[in-house]
Amino acid sequence: MINTSRSHPKRSPDPCAEHAPLLRTCGLRCGFGTGWVATGTPLPDLAIQRGNLIIVSGDNGAGKTTLLRTLAGELPPLHGEIRRKPGLDVLHLPQQAALPRSGPFSVADLVSLAGNPAHPWLPAASDVRVDRLSGGQRQRLWLALALSCRCDLLLLDEPTRYLDAEGRNRFHASLQPDTPFCQAQAVVMVSHDDACHAATLPGVQRIRLDNGCAATPRNALQPTP
Amino acid sequence: MIPSASEWLLFLPGFLLGLLVAPALASAGISMRIGGDTLAALSYAQVATAGAMLGTLLGWAPGLGAWALALSAGLLMMPWRTNAARTRGGTTHALLLLLLAWACALLLADNHPDARLLGTASIEGQLLLIRLPDVVSVGALCILGLLITIATHRAWTREQLLTWQRPGRQSRQKIIALGRETGLITLIAAGTLSVGVFATLALTLIPAYLVWSRCHGLRSALHWCALLGVVAHVLAFVLSLLLDQVYAAVVVVVLGFLLAGVQGVRFRT
Numbered sequence: 001m002i003n004t005s006r007s008h009p010k011r012s013p014d015p016c017a018e019h020a021p022l023l024r025t026c027g028l029r030c031g032f033g034t035g036w037v038a039t040g041t042p043l044p045d046l047a048i049q050r051g052n053l054i055i056v057s058g059d060n061g062a063g064k065t066t067l068l069r070t071l072a073g074e075l076p077p078l079h080g081e082i083r084r085k086p087g088l089d090v091l092h093l094p095q096q097a098a099l100p101r102s103g104p105f106s107v108a109d110l111v112s113l114a115g116n117p118a119h120p121w122l123p124a125a126s127d128v129r130v131d132r133l134s135g136g137q138r139q140r141l142w143l144a145l146a147l148s149c150r151c152d153l154l155l156l157d158e159p160t161r162y163l164d165a166e167g168r169n170r171f172h173a174s175l176q177p178d179t180p181f182c183q184a185q186a187v188v189m190v191s192h193d194d195a196c197h198a199a200t201l202p203g204v205q206r207i208r209l210d211n212g213c214a215a216t217p218r219n220a221l222q223p224t225p
Numbered sequence: 226m227i228p229s230a231s232e233w234l235l236f237l238p239g240f241l242l243g244l245l246v247a248p249a250l251a252s253a254g255i256s257m258r259i260g261g262d263t264l265a266a267l268s269y270a271q272v273a274t275a276g277a278m279l280g281t282l283l284g285w286a287p288g289l290g291a292w293a294l295a296l297s298a299g300l301l302m303m304p305w306r307t308n309a310a311r312t313r314g315g316t317t318h319a320l321l322l323l324l325l326a327w328a329c330a331l332l333l334a335d336n337h338p339d340a341r342l343l344g345t346a347s348i349e350g351q352l353l354l355i356r357l358p359d360v361v362s363v364g365a366l367c368i369l370g371l372l373i374t375i376a377t378h379r380a381w382t383r384e385q386l387l388t389w390q391r392p393g394r395q396s397r398q399k400i401i402a403l404g405r406e407t408g409l410i411t412l413i414a415a416g417t418l419s420v421g422v423f424a425t426l427a428l429t430l431i432p433a434y435l436v437w438s439r440c441h442g443l444r445s446a447l448h449w450c451a452l453l454g455v456v457a458h459v460l461a462f463v464l465s466l467l468l469d470q471v472y473a474a475v476v477v478v479v480l481g482f483l484l485a486g487v488q489g490v491r492f493r494t
Contacts, residue, residue, distance in 0.1 A: 073392040092390040103259065103437060104446035105386055113383040127441055146389055 021047040022088055022152050022186055023071065027080035030063060030070040043067070043080075043207070048153065051177050052186040058209030064190040067209070068092065068155045071188060091151040091184065095158050097142050102131045110145060117148030120181070135162040143171070147182045154184030158191065228466055236466060238360040239352040242419055243458040245364055247428055247476075249371050250416045251454030252447050253409055254433030256378065259385050264319040266429040269410050271326040272298045273417040274347040278333040278340035287343060288362045292414040298322060299410040303403070350421030350473035353465065363419050370411030377404040382443070424473040428454055431480040435487055453483060 025046045048054065056064050069075045071082065072092040084090075108126035111117060121144035123137060130138065139162040146154065154177075160168040174181045175189070228236070257263045273291035280290015305318045334344040355363070380401045416425035432453040433446075440446035461476035468475070 072390060074390065090392055092392065094388070094390065097388045101386070101388075104255075104440035104443055106442035109443045110386060113379065114387055129441055142389075145387065151391075 020085070021049045022085050023048045024083045025071075025077075025080060026083070028070070028077050028082065029079040030066045030075065031078045032066070032075070048186050048188065050185045052205065053175065053177055054186075054188045054205045054207065056188065056190045056207045056209065057192065062209035064209055065095065065157055067207075068157050068188065068190055071153075072155050085152065088153060089151045090153045090155065091146060091149055092155040093142065093146045093157060093159065095161070097146075105130050107133075107141060110141065114145040114149065117145060119144040119148040121147075136164060136167065139163055140167065147184070150183045152185050154182070154187045156187065156189040159189060160191065233466075236353055236462075238357055239355045239419075240462050242355060242360045242364055242367075243352050243462060244455060246367050246416055246419050247458035248451035248454035249367055249412055250420075250425060250428035251432035251450040251457075253370075253374060253412050254429035254431075255436070255443075255446055255450055256374065256381070256405070256409065257429055258433045258437060259382065262319065263430055263433070264316050265322075266409075266413055267422070267426045268319045268322040268326065269295045269299060269413045270347075270417040270422040270425045271323050271330065273410075273414040274344065274422055275326045275330040275333065276414075277347065277418060278330060278337075278343050281339050281343055282333065282337055286362060288359070288366055288414070288418055291418055292366060292411060295410045295414045295417075296407060298326070299406050300403070303406060347417055347422050348473070349471050350419065350424050350476075352419050352421075352462075352472050355419060359418070363415050366411055366418070367415035370408050370413075370415055373404055373408030373411060375408075377401055377408060381405040420476065421473040424476045427477045427480050428457070431484055432457070435484060439487075439490065453480075457483060 023046070025043065027045070028043045030043070046054070056067060058064050066075065069092070070077055072090050073082075073084075074092070106127050106129055107123050110130060111122060111126065121140045123133070123141060130141065133141065139159075143156075143159055146156070160171055163171065175187065176182060177187050178185050254263065254266075257266055273295040276294025277287035277291040279294060280287050283290065302318055302322060330340075330344055330347075333340040335341070351359075381404075384398050384401065413425055413429075416428065420428065432450040435453060436446045436449045440449055457476055457479045461472060461479045464470070464479070465472040465475040
């Protein structure tokens with residue numbers, strides 16, 4: 001296992017070894033090295049396994065994006081440790097992924113670069129330039145490309161921004177890991193929408209960050225059987 | 226004065242080399258524009274000039290000196306260029322490199338007659354009167370650069386356009402960026418040694434600028450760039466011979482006319 005520990009002592013034996021989680025956190029605190037701590041108290045320990053869908057919600061500045069970046073390995077944890085399955089393939093779709101970028105890039109170009117995915121959310125007109133799509137269409141395109149990528153863990157940061165109400169509902173209703181709609185084995189999604197449809201699905205785990213603290217009870221985050 | 230048939234034959238190697246170099250540089254311009262580093266073409270061309278001069282003084286082939294120094298500078302600058310691209314800050318590094326290379330080239334030219342000749346040739350371009358051994362070496366350099374660029378194009382473009390992060394693949398991304406940089410610098414060195422510094426810049430800058438907002442896809446943009454490069458080269462070559470003018474200046478003028486002529490035109494494939 002890859003150990004990215006900074007200050008937390010090693011734990012043994014591994015209580016979840018039989019479940020072979022994709023990623024585990026122990027006593028994790030996230031933030032930046034400048035003294036500002038996004039999640040002031042340790043988050044409840046996570047054990048992300050195949051088929052898991054975890055929704056992270058909270059107010060602006062609560063540290064949702066910071067948590068995602070830490071799970072992705074882009075930021076080191078301030079405290080605690082993250083254990084990843086060896087060779088874990090993480091795909092992180094940040095908030096600004098679908099910002100318009102001018103240039104002669106068609107939908108077909110991006111689809112071919114992403115490995116020729118077939119996804120119901122891909123626009124029908126593949127010869128349209130990406131910078132001519134609306135914000136919502138572009139977000140759907142990026143989501144379709146990311147969702148159709150095979151990876152172990154997909155991290156989505158506010159994926160439903162720019163989507164209309166119908167698009168949001170369809171997205172939440174269809175988001176199930178390891179399915180044709182979402183080929184990632186597990187998904188962690190940041191959402192402002194506490195009442196989103198995905199949150200009501202069975203087996204979905206939720207973390208709510210309030211004022212830099214994880215408000216979710218620890219026992220709510222046990223791996224789905 | 227119209228050249229005779231034998232004179233046309235004399236210029237044939239340069240013409241054929243231009244048919245290879247011009248579309249290659251024009252297509253490479255798309256990659257440089259995607260990376261936001263078109264200005265780096267000018268810097269690397271100037272470094273290649275200084276390298277050719279240095280190579281001559283050391284008894285090396287000018288092509289080897291140009292390629293080696295430009296590549297070394299490019300690889301040394303890579304961390305700064307990557308950071309600059311990330312912050313969208315980035316032209317300072319290219320301008321600093323340009324100034325440094327220009328100062329080196331000027332000092333070399335001022336202290337050695339062979340370096341001075343090379344310096345003049347790098348401004349004017351030496352395509353018209355290029356010798357056959359140089360055609361072979363520059364052509365080989367250009368083909369090498371093209372092959373490396375083509376090999377890395379898809380993977381590098383994927384990293385640029387699909388703006389999600391795959392933290393587990395960072396070392397692979399670095400290798401791809403290194404390959405892409407090597408290919409582009411090799412192409413620019415070949416361009417500097419044949420069409421000159423400013424014609425190299427014009428060929429990487431103008432066709433890509435022309436197609437950027439007009440083409441409907443990446444493939445058609447690359448094809449149109451290559452076609453514009455060929456058209457500009459053929460027109461400039463013929464005009465420079467017929468009017469007895471410097472090729473590098475004529476190719477810039479031709480590209481300028483193309484730029485003015487296609488305003489409002491959309492390219493389709």
